[in-house]
Amino acid sequence: MTAVKGNAIVAQSGGPTTVINSSMCGVVEEARKHKCIQKTYGAVNGILGVLKEEIFDFGKEKPQDVAALRRAPAAAAGSCRYKLKALDKSRVDYERILEVFKAHEIRYFFYAGGNDSMDTADKVSKLAAEMKYDLLVMGVPKTIDNDLAYTDHCPGFGSVAKYVATAAMEAGRDTDALYTSDTCTVLETMGRNAGWIAAATGVAHRSPEDAPHLVYVPEAPFSVEKFVADVKAVLKEFGRCFIAASEGIQDDKGRYVAEMGGTFAKDAFGHQQLGGVAETLRQIVESQVGVKCRSNKLGTCQRNGMHFASLTDVNEAYMVGQAAVRHAVAGTTGFMVTLLREKGPRYKCTTGLAKLLDVANAEKKVPRDWINPQGNHITKKLRDYVSPLMHGEAPIDIGDDGLPVFVRLKRKPIPKKCGEWAKG
Amino acid sequence: MTAVKGNAIVAQSGGPTTVINSSMCGVVEEARKHKCIQKTYGAVNGILGVLKEEIFDFGKEKPQDVAALRRAPAAAAGSCRYKLKALDKSRVDYERILEVFKAHEIRYFFYAGGNDSMDTADKVSKLAAEMKYDLLVMGVPKTIDNDLAYTDHCPGFGSVAKYVATAAMEAGRDTDALYTSDTCTVLETMGRNAGWIAAATGVAHRSPEDAPHLVYVPEAPFSVEKFVADVKAVLKEFGRCFIAASEGIQDDKGRYVAEMGGTFAKDAFGHQQLGGVAETLRQIVESQVGVKCRSNKLGTCQRNGMHFASLTDVNEAYMVGQAAVRHAVAGTTGFMVTLLREKGPRYKCTTGLAKLLDVANAEKKVPRDWINPQGNHITKKLRDYVSPLMHGEAPIDIGDDGLPVFVRLKRKPIPKKCGEWAKG
Numbered sequence A, B: 001m002t003a004v005k006g007n008a009i010v011a012q013s014g015g016p017t018t019v020i021n022s023s024m025c026g027v028v029e030e031a032r033k034h035k036c037i038q039k040t041y042g043a044v045n046g047i048l049g050v051l052k053e054e055i056f057d058f059g060k061e062k063p064q065d066v067a068a069l070r071r072a073p074a075a076a077a078g079s080c081r082y083k084l085k086a087l088d089k090s091r092v093d094y095e096r097i098l099e100v101f102k103a104h105e106i107r108y109f110f111y112a113g114g115n116d117s118m119d120t121a122d123k124v125s126k127l128a129a130e131m132k133y134d135l136l137v138m139g140v141p142k143t144i145d146n147d148l149a150y151t152d153h154c155p156g157f158g159s160v161a162k163y164v165a166t167a168a169m170e171a172g173r174d175t176d177a178l179y180t181s182d183t184c185t186v187l188e189t190m191g192r193n194a195g196w197i198a199a200a201t202g203v204a205h206r207s208p209e210d211a212p213h214l215v216y217v218p219e220a221p222f223s224v225e226k227f228v229a230d231v232k233a234v235l236k237e238f239g240r241c242f243i244a245a246s247e248g249i250q251d252d253k254g255r256y257v258a259e260m261g262g263t264f265a266k267d268a269f270g271h272q273q274l275g276g277v278a279e280t281l282r283q284i285v286e287s288q289v290g291v292k293c294r295s296n297k298l299g300t301c302q303r304n305g306m307h308f309a310s311l312t313d314v315n316e317a318y319m320v321g322q323a324a325v326r327h328a329v330a331g332t333t334g335f336m337v338t339l340l341r342e343k344g345p346r347y348k349c350t351t352g353l354a355k356l357l358d359v360a361n362a363e364k365k366v367p368r369d370w371i372n373p374q375g376n377h378i379t380k381k382l383r384d385y386v387s388p389l390m391h392g393e394a395p396i397d398i399g400d401d402g403l404p405v406f407v408r409l410k411r412k413p414i415p416k417k418c419g420e421w422a423k424g
Helices: A020-031 A047-051 A063-071 A092-103 A115-130 A157-178 A196-204 A224-238 A277-289 A299-304 A311-329 A356-360 A380-390 B020-031 B047-051 B063-071 B092-103 B115-130 B157-178 B196-204 B224-238 B277-289 B299-304 B311-329 B356-360 B380-390
Strands: A006-012 A037-043 A055-057 A106-113 A136-141 A184-189 A214-216 A241-246 A293-297 A335-341 A349-355 B006-012 B037-043 B055-057 B106-113 B136-141 B184-189 B214-216 B241-246 B293-297 B335-341 B349-355
Touching: A006 A020, A006 A047, A020 A037, A020 A063, A020 A106, A020 A311, A037 A047, A047 A092, A063 A311, A092 A106, A092 A115, A106 A115, A106 A311, A115 A136, A115 A356, A136 A311, A136 A356, A157 A184, A157 A196, A157 A241, A157 A293, A157 A299, A157 A311, A157 A380, A157 B299, A184 A196, A184 A277, A184 B299, A196 A214, A196 A241, A196 A380, A214 A224, A224 A241, A224 A277, A241 A277, A277 A293, A293 B293, A293 B299, A299 B157, A299 B184, A299 B293, A311 A335, A311 A349, A311 A380, A335 A356, A349 A356, B006 B020, B006 B047, B020 B037, B020 B063, B020 B106, B020 B311, B037 B047, B047 B092, B063 B311, B092 B106, B092 B115, B106 B115, B106 B311, B115 B136, B115 B356, B136 B311, B136 B356, B157 B184, B157 B196, B157 B241, B157 B293, B157 B299, B157 B311, B157 B380, B184 B196, B184 B277, B196 B214, B196 B241, B196 B380, B214 B224, B224 B241, B224 B277, B241 B277, B277 B293, B311 B335, B311 B349, B311 B380, B335 B356, B349 B356
Parallel strands: A006 A037, A006 A106, A106 A136, A136 A335, A184 A241, A184 A293, A214 A241, B006 B037, B006 B106, B106 B136, B136 B335, B184 B241, B184 B293, B214 B241
Antiparallel strands: A037 A055, A335 A349, B037 B055, B335 B349
């Protein structure tokens, strides 16, 4: 079989991760090795860059800058949250994507993202086939939420896990030290539907006295009464309590706990105030347990912690980028690269493939037996799963000011060839 | 002059820092070198440990555990926020401290803390002199707030500066990547009265496009109107805006901005809701600028970030601990060790001394000309001051699970010799 000749494009989608640039680096550096791929482009701000024809050429970036993507967090090509309409509702955006691809002789489309992005990639792939346009579409898994099915885990998760678990460990030592006045601390992590990130903090709990003493995830229904009892029990034993909670924890009726604190609250501007999970739990502890409680909300810091990223994660992210290119060049299309954990005592991971459509339609939550029966901590199964993903520390560059140095791409736009985009 | 013979005690006070244990390590390891110091004790939970006679012997800890304090955040001996009454109001607590010191033949008192602690240490020192009890009292500076006078900077500040500036840089890249939907981000830092920590994030702003684009500190009065205009101006130029703000920013009438959001707000439990600065500024941006805004609140994580601590800070913290012992052994009492920055192009720091009482009665804020005239960013003077303090990365131990390993002291209590403490 002869490989399809043409240009390639990489787009980054959705919330950034610590290692999505490492995957992009893997794509770009691998693409250079294949003569059938002439130019490798980047889409500025994800699929929006394709739709708006805002595209840059990785060949015009310094090779050392491309290499440095492996050590830079967030999405150096830019990302977006633009959601395309369902194909049966409107074909306009999909046709526009193919118009731009054709204009720039793009035959390889590498799309790094989560479920929604895999759905988009699948539809682009199918429309191209329908229109008899040779296009090889490969999905590159990316999400801190770790909720993609058909892959053992997602690039981005290992680093956020390492970040939040370390934060729990460090802030936990603060609570240990100051419990005579600041008795409880709540750490809020990301994770709207799946509790993988909050669960990862549980690994820091190496011994009973270690933080976090309590871990709450959306997979186990949350009850205020139970929570208050949990905190009181921990206080009785250790005199202090460190709590980790997913932003998406819900009660047994599916109501977000983050929204409870705001039920009766209006802020200074008349809006209902959604204080977030940490703030809500803090209030519950102070009012119903009667001790001082602090709240920490790591927010977007947690998904960009390149200064202490997991080397395993960074390397695997690069590997999935490389694999996407190799498969595409070999003629594979309509698949996402997956990570396969090999059986055996030592952690080892290789890549596999899953259909884009299958990935798009599934969501992987934390198995119930990876959370304890009480629904307030993890079990050994989760610990054994997460620990190897956090292994190793990725090297970074440090400037004279003692702070990290992260590359910025020049992203010089290539000339446009199509008309203005008429939004679908 | 013959050195006073007896035991020594170290106590840690107030909010933990990344390096207060490094100072304690410096005290304990230096004390071993001086024969006049027989045993070195630790007070469990700061001055409370002295008052309650909860004391442990560092000689019973493994030497490698003591050495590992240099790589452990927070306060391994335990800390507290107990505030002694003014000496002219009640001598009870001060006399109790001396009762416990006498019972355990403690002749050296090393107190690591901020202004209040230096005040306590000073009073203990004076009362001892009055009672003709030979006691050498040395203050060890410790505060992330960097607000102690008579010292160029405070151990603990360099590491929190490195942590928050890196967080601004990393989360800033997130905003760069996702600005088409998540346009603004607010990062809240600690600092109730002095803006040093928020100001340190400004160092991450190496070029105009780099986060943070706006920095607000308590030293420059905050105005909502001005803030909205600032954000709009940045959005016009860059399409995104990253804001760093001290928890203690105030308007021109001295009202905390963190409390503005809660003026009319009651939470689900009927309490006034103080959402914090990040949350308040987020609401202002969303309601008055009209773009989506995220909020990150690092909380106690920022003052315990040993995984990316400043090596300069860790080493200087150790050095002030050592210096405190050397001075005490030489007969100095009633002083705090200071850090002196030597003049010259290369950063170099030695130690000096300041009277405890002088330190207790002063507070060092960010000089107005280290903040720009608009009051929304730092100037080169602040950058030049902070950068060297963040230099180098302190080594830490990492476990098989990919997470840091921080030592825990055994803190086995020594037998009590005094009666119960009757609170002063």
